[in-house]
């Protein structure tokens with residue numbers, strides 16, 4: 001169950017935005033699906049998961065005193081579980097966003113790649129592709145699984161109703 005990525009990994013490694021949070025219980029900390037919790041449990045990585053809230057655990061980053069995902073290696077900005085990172089991590093800077101009585105595919109306009117590319121044909125084509133993927137099975141099941149806990153993000157751009 002996967003989908004194409006649009007952002008070159010080199011750009012992500014340069015940026016210091018993702019996987020960092022201003023609060024310990026940030027709404028931006030990725031949600032975990034039940035199957036992702038089971039998978040991480042099988043790999044003995046449950047210490048990085050808040051299984052009660054079904055979210056990745058955040059820890060204080062001694063470098064800048066913000067909070068970071070427990071799986072982030074701040075020294076080189078890499079992810080310890082990159083190959084099997086959760087759905088919401090693979091989706092970002094796209095997000096599942098709660099609107100008034102509706103659920104949307106949205107994008108975070110503060111992502112460096114989006115700032116530079118939001119007006120391009122490449123971005124539009126990818127956004128259409130992603131919306132199509134998320135409106136089809138098995139992704140409709142995933143959206144339904146998280147429906148009750150989908151956050152209402154501030155300052156994001158809704159792209160397509162899901």
Ligand code: SF4
Pocket residue numbers: 018019030056069070071072073078079080081082085086089
């Ligand atoms: S699991 Fe990896 S990609 Fe996801 S928030 Fe943590 S460090 Fe970032």
